[in-house]
Amino acid sequence: MVRRVSRPALLLPLLLAVLLLTVILLPGCRFFTASFFPGYLAQVEKSYDLESEIDGFLAGVGSADYALRPSVFVLTASTGEDYGGLLLELDGIPDRLLIMAGPSGGVQAYSSASTGWGQMHLLDASAPIRRFVVGQYQFIPGDLSTIGINSAIPGDNHGFSNGTYNYSLWTQDYATLGYKQHASDWLETASTTGSVGFAGSFELRGVYYDPEAVTGREVALVVFDYGNNRVLVVFVPFAAFPTSVGSLSTYPYAQFSDVDASRVVYTHKGIVVAQDREAVLMDFSGKETGKRLSLGEGGDKSFSFDIEGDVFYVFDPESKTLYRGKTGG
Amino acid sequence: MLLRQNTIVFFSLPVLFFPVEYGKAVNKARGCRFLLPLILLLLGAAVLAPAQTPEKASGQPLPACVFRAVDLSPTPEYGEYEDILTSMLQAEVANSGFQVLPEAEWDPVREKRGLLDVDLLDGDTALDVAAAVKARLAVTGFYRAENRQLVLEIKCYDVQARAFIQGVLKTGRLTLTMYNLLDGAVKELLPKVRLVGKPPPPPGPVVAEQVTLLSRDEGTEILLAGEQTVGSIQDGSLLIPPIPFPVGSTITVEKRKEGYHLSRESLLLEEPVQEFRLQRLRPKTTWGTEFNWTYGQVLGIGVAQRYYFKPDVSYAAAELYNYIQTNFSDSHAVFHHDLRLLYGGYLFTGPDDLFRLGWSSGAGVILTWFTVPDQGVYGDWYLNLINAALELNYRRFLVYLRGEAKYTLGIGRNLLGRGMMSISRGPSPITLGFMWKW
Numbered sequence: 001m002v003r004r005v006s007r008p009a010l011l012l013p014l015l016l017a018v019l020l021l022t023v024i025l026l027p028g029c030r031f032f033t034a035s036f037f038p039g040y041l042a043q044v045e046k047s048y049d050l051e052s053e054i055d056g057f058l059a060g061v062g063s064a065d066y067a068l069r070p071s072v073f074v075l076t077a078s079t080g081e082d083y084g085g086l087l088l089e090l091d092g093i094p095d096r097l098l099i100m101a102g103p104s105g106g107v108q109a110y111s112s113a114s115t116g117w118g119q120m121h122l123l124d125a126s127a128p129i130r131r132f133v134v135g136q137y138q139f140i141p142g143d144l145s146t147i148g149i150n151s152a153i154p155g156d157n158h159g160f161s162n163g164t165y166n167y168s169l170w171t172q173d174y175a176t177l178g179y180k181q182h183a184s185d186w187l188e189t190a191s192t193t194g195s196v197g198f199a200g201s202f203e204l205r206g207v208y209y210d211p212e213a214v215t216g217r218e219v220a221l222v223v224f225d226y227g228n229n230r231v232l233v234v235f236v237p238f239a240a241f242p243t244s245v246g247s248l249s250t251y252p253y254a255q256f257s258d259v260d261a262s263r264v265v266y267t268h269k270g271i272v273v274a275q276d277r278e279a280v281l282m283d284f285s286g287k288e289t290g291k292r293l294s295l296g297e298g299g300d301k302s303f304s305f306d307i308e309g310d311v312f313y314v315f316d317p318e319s320k321t322l323y324r325g326k327t328g329g
Numbered sequence: 330m331l332l333r334q335n336t337i338v339f340f341s342l343p344v345l346f347f348p349v350e351y352g353k354a355v356n357k358a359r360g361c362r363f364l365l366p367l368i369l370l371l372l373g374a375a376v377l378a379p380a381q382t383p384e385k386a387s388g389q390p391l392p393a394c395v396f397r398a399v400d401l402s403p404t405p406e407y408g409e410y411e412d413i414l415t416s417m418l419q420a421e422v423a424n425s426g427f428q429v430l431p432e433a434e435w436d437p438v439r440e441k442r443g444l445l446d447v448d449l450l451d452g453d454t455a456l457d458v459a460a461a462v463k464a465r466l467a468v469t470g471f472y473r474a475e476n477r478q479l480v481l482e483i484k485c486y487d488v489q490a491r492a493f494i495q496g497v498l499k500t501g502r503l504t505l506t507m508y509n510l511l512d513g514a515v516k517e518l519l520p521k522v523r524l525v526g527k528p529p530p531p532p533g534p535v536v537a538e539q540v541t542l543l544s545r546d547e548g549t550e551i552l553l554a555g556e557q558t559v560g561s562i563q564d565g566s567l568l569i570p571p572i573p574f575p576v577g578s579t580i581t582v583e584k585r586k587e588g589y590h591l592s593r594e595s596l597l598l599e600e601p602v603q604e605f606r607l608q609r610l611r612p613k614t615t616w617g618t619e620f621n622w623t624y625g626q627v628l629g630i631g632v633a634q635r636y637y638f639k640p641d642v643s644y645a646a647a648e649l650y651n652y653i654q655t656n657f658s659d660s661h662a663v664f665h666h667d668l669r670l671l672y673g674g675y676l677f678t679g680p681d682d683l684f685r686l687g688w689s690s691g692a693g694v695i696l697t698w699f700t701v702p703d704q705g706v707y708g709d710w711y712l713n714l715i716n717a718a719l720e721l722n723y724r725r726f727l728v729y730l731r732g733e734a735k736y737t738l739g740i741g742r743n744l745l746g747r748g749m750m751s752i753s754r755g756p757s758p759i760t761l762g763f764m765w766k767w
Binding site: 032033034035036037038039041042043044045046047049051105296297316317318319326327328 | 624625627654655656658659661665697699705707737743744745746747748750751
């Protein structure tokens with residue numbers, strides 16, 4: 001009788017491989033798109049290397065050690081072309097750097113330590129050519145040349161324009177919102193205030209105007225609820241502006257808890273919320289649509305979308321690069 | 330032991346009684362004629378020492394029937410030895426612990442049945458007579474002396490079992506060498522005779538009589554216990570020299586062959602005659618070519634080359650993993666090329682083990698370029714802090730699962746910044762690999 005010492009079956013590695021594949025394939029197609037690198041890289045159509053502009057700015061303020069606080073926004077010209085905006089603030093000093101990136105690949109950088117900067121950014125109702133407004137600065141779309149500061153613009157407010165009027169909004173006493181209507185030259189034409197209507201302390205963090213939205217939901221207000229650490233996106237009819245808005249609690253809204261209000265973006269396709277190193281597209285009731293865009297390591301990257309939800313801009317502070325990409329279907 | 334002592338006495342006595350002219354004595358036939366009875370008497374005296382005693386369950390000696398030795402010589406001149414030989418046998422049997430029945434008990438039975446002494450040399454006849462007197466042992470014998478040659482035969486029977494126990498047939502010259510002849514006869518006869526009436530002895534340990542090792546590794550040297558070379562595999566097998574390993578025990582063989590790892594194998598002996606198919610020796614690996622595939626980089630494949638400083642123990646490796654990143658829908662592919670250098674080894678396990686726990690560490694860079702134009706090339710330098718791998722280790726190849734911990738340095742124009750590399754969602758990155766050894 002021959003005693004055989006047991007030999008390993010060749011089937012074992014095959015079984016291990018099948019088991020492994022079964023486990024990792026279960027989550028679905030995410031398996032194929034999972035990457036150590038940000039998912040948006042595969043959507044990128046253009047990138048803007050801003051290293052020289054940023055390094056030059058930092059050198060100008062005397063130190064490269066200041067912590068940068070970037071904010072990204074998208075401005076869409078009346079021609080439909082989108083422009084990426086990056087406003088860099090530095091902790092502790094008033095200097096700001098604004099970089100505007102055009103669709104042709106050109107970049108314009110503006111820096112100043114003086115007044116005029118603010119969170120206002122929109123395509124205003126100027127005639128005959130609508131202008132980009134950032135803070136109190138006005139720019140001509142196309143060559144991005146600056147016209148200069150228009151002191152009539154409430155640059156620290158949020159705002160939107162329907163092409164005829166400009167509207168500015170602000171928070172008052174953490175419980176009231178103020179609304180103003182401005183003519184195309186930014187002269188005030190109407191003003192009123194209205195209660196937030198929800199209990200607690202609130203602050204307006206963003207305003208989006210979507211003329212193609214469902215009627216009655218053309219204006220989306222992003223407000224932060226300090227007491228409950230939540231963000232509300234309240235849908236207000238454009239017709240109510242500026243004087244008939246009233247209490248926000250009377251309008252439909254979506255809410256998101258434990259999210260960064262500066263990274264909640266309204267688009268025509270839904271509301272984009274940054275969660276767990278991803279930009280997640282929610283529907284207007286606040287539920288996930290299943291569409292995500294990976295932001296990769298350093299998931300606190302600043303990003304924004306155009307109002308249609310077709311184009312995104314992401315700023316990567318590591319490479320000092322602003323990426324423009326398409327979201328895809 | 331007692332028999333051996335008796336033998337010593339047996340051999341020493343002639344020397345004492347015949348200290349002179351030994352050569353002359355053996356050359357004189359006439360002298361031998363007187364010598365033989367004396368030798369037989371001495372033999373009888375020599376066996377008088379106590380021995381193991383066959384007893385009934387009650388403790389009494391078993392009865393034995395020692396029939397008269399028969400002289401079958403062609404001439405009557407050696408007839409006088411009948412009584413001597415008979416007496417010697419009776420003394421021998423009695424010394425072995427039996428109660429020798431007197432002739433007065435069995436001789437009437439023989440006469441009544443019309444039998445001669447020579448008829449009792451037939452086993453059945455002797456057993457019938459012995460059974461009639463309720464003997465337990467029957468002993469018969471004859472001798473024949475002719476032309477200075479002696480033929481001696483003694484037989485013993487178990488009466489109750491009606492079985493032949495033992496017989497001896499000796500031939501020799503009528504010289505002093507007859508001492509050896511007679512002594513040999515007694516030696517052969519007594520051990521089994523003493524077992525009559527005793528319960529069978531308990532079985533002793535069974536030993537492996539023949540162990541054969543089968544192997545496909547021709548020329549492999551085999552050692553037992555790591556010390557004693559017992560041969561090498563020739564034509565696919567090796568018959569281990571007879572060493573009385575008890576059945577049920579385990580032996581450890583060590584296998585050695587140039588270019589292969591030394592290997593030990595424990596073999597359980599289950600049968601006296603057994604063959605073992607030895608595990609194949611593991612060749613010493615100097616080079617290994619890898620192909621691997623990593624979760625998080627699934628649309629690609631890696632190739633690596635290992636060089637073992639110490640075969641199957643420690644190595645350096647260069648690895649290149651090329652993969653595509655895409656989101657499929659309205660996506661532009663991004664190409665990544667991960668190049669790294671590793672140094673690695675193993676923990677707790679040896680080249681023979683089926684499962685091995687491996688580790689490696691090193692550094693590398695991931696080069697990235699875009700399929701959309703004018704995007705430039707990025708480089709993410711990283712430290713591969715530690716990789717832990719579970720290897721399924723075969724002779725010529727291995728398959729492994731490897732977890733990896735990489736720390737990007739965030740230097741130069743990079744995409745990942747500084748920190749541990751990880752995937753936003755899903756399981757931790759893991760690599761499935763295959764390596765061909767050569």
